[in-house]
Amino acid sequence: MAEHVILFAGPMGAGKTTAIETLSETAVVRTEAANTDRETADKDTTTVALDYGEITLAADEKVRLYGVPGQQRFDFMWTILKERAEGMVLLVNNDAADPIGEMLHFLDEFRDLYDKGGVIVAATRSDVASTPSVADYSAALSERRPDLIVPVFTVDPREESQMRTVLMTLVANIEMRSMFAVANPTAAASASAPARDGVSA
Template identity: 40%
Template sequence: MNEYKILFTGTMGAGKTTAIGSVSEAAPIVTDVANTDLSLGKERTTVGLDFGLLTLASGDRIRLFGTPGQQRFDFLWKILAKSAIGLIILVDNSRSDPLADLVVYLDGFAEDLSVLPCAIGIGRLDTHPVPTLEDYIDILANRNQLVPIMSVDVRRREDVVLLIDTLLAQLEANTFGA
């Protein structure tokens, strides 16, 4: 049995804690506290890390880690990315500038993305259809980055599993990195 680590990151409210909770077979470890930032309409926010476990059909186990979303916690991003086999970036399409949000994480994890596979999940596309997936693809193309990107509802286990499968498929096919 092998054990792997996958890291979930993305904006506050994009659903990192929810995504890990959707697929974790054990009660996830969360470090949420009351959010005091009025500019963000959310009651609680992750300030440390999220952690969950998922066993694949092969028997391999995946340790799922989530980062805090806000940039003031970027010191944790690099720590949590250590030894990860892949990165999942979640974007909330209902925010004011979700394309810029994505760039924050592409830049923040640039070093890791040059050597690790990545999958990007865009949330709330059904209620906020703009920007479109094509707009995100253009952003990635302009950066010469080829990363699978899909619409997700992280409350749905199958959507989160699809993101993880997309990462693992890239690893198997060795189609990732700069």
């Protein structure tokens, strides 16, 4: 059976734990503690180590879903889990003070996954704040890395069909990348380097 390891990252309260609860077919392993930062996210608990769930997308394709804490003080878990991941769903809350700045910050933190084109951006809480738009996120992404195509969605992490679309798009990207790497080993090696004049997905 093929397996993929996908990370759910992003700022506090963006909906990482919610997304994994929505997608997982197994009971989710959660590590929540009381939230002492109500200003950033007005909710009772926050992830302090990781979330873990699983979903089978096709008969022979299992996806391991890992959620990391949003708070920077728990970033040791980012370091551990980003080594294992092939791709990342970067969730960003649209109603934060500076969602685009948060997105760019997380892309810097998870640079290896970003550089190899394994990231999808999913803006949440767009029912609470309608801007930035998908076009705003995409413009910031192409300004940062014109050579990379990063899909951007608006999603509600409580909605299973929306989260499945995001996950399947990311897994399809990862599989395309690995087929390309098998067919063109030299080109794939240079495509994963931060080239400025090509386009890779």
